[in-house]
Amino acid sequence: MVKLRLSGPMTIDSIVDGDGIRAVVWAQGCRHACDDCHNPQTHSFTGGFEIEADELIEQIKGLRLHKGITLSGGDPFEQPLALAHVCREAKKAGLDIWAYTGYTFEELTDRDSKMHQEWASLLSEIDVLVDGRFDKDKKSLLLKFRGSSNQRIIDVRKSLEQGCAVIYEKYKDEKFE
Ligand code: SF4
Numbered sequence: 001m002v003k004l005r006l007s008g009p010m011t012i013d014s015i016v017d018g019d020g021i022r023a024v025v026w027a028q029g030c031r032h033a034c035d036d037c038h039n040p041q042t043h044s045f046t047g048g049f050e051i052e053a054d055e056l057i058e059q060i061k062g063l064r065l066h067k068g069i070t071l072s073g074g075d076p077f078e079q080p081l082a083l084a085h086v087c088r089e090a091k092k093a094g095l096d097i098w099a100y101t102g103y104t105f106e107e108l109t110d111r112d113s114k115m116h117q118e119w120a121s122l123l124s125e126i127d128v129l130v131d132g133r134f135d136k137d138k139k140s141l142l143l144k145f146r147g148s149s150n151q152r153i154i155d156v157r158k159s160l161e162q163g164c165a166v167i168y169e170k171y172k173d174e175k176f177e
Pocket of ligand 1: 030031032033034037038039040042073074075101102132133134
């Protein structure tokens, strides 16, 4: 029985959390402590509520006319194995996967990290990753799908193939610094 800790019910019909109409899964738990975080209630690892992964999967399978799901939070990479399972089922239902994380792509792919295997299993299910901590000094309301310009919109498949972060082609002309 796989369980997840979420900070709230799935948001459906979002157009601000990735390409197309998306459903957003809000993971509970984050250790990045970015200044001016918009979701401080998602930081505690005992907050929110627990849900069976299969219950969330049923909700996802019931989506209609959605392009994909987006993992947000909190930090989804604090629950990598459970969310990898959810993502596999979402993909079987024809949905693509975006994910937000406070970790950088380089941290998530660091072979010396004790989380390496678990992070690798979630990364392998994700199509597009928006990475890095929120930096209030780089905040702009003009940025597409991001809070601050240091956060990158990464094509995960290409990045894993090439061994370095590759910006998602569609947004390659955006500012990333
Ligand atoms: S990674 Fe996201 S949820 Fe976590 S502190 Fe930073 S902005 Fe907040």
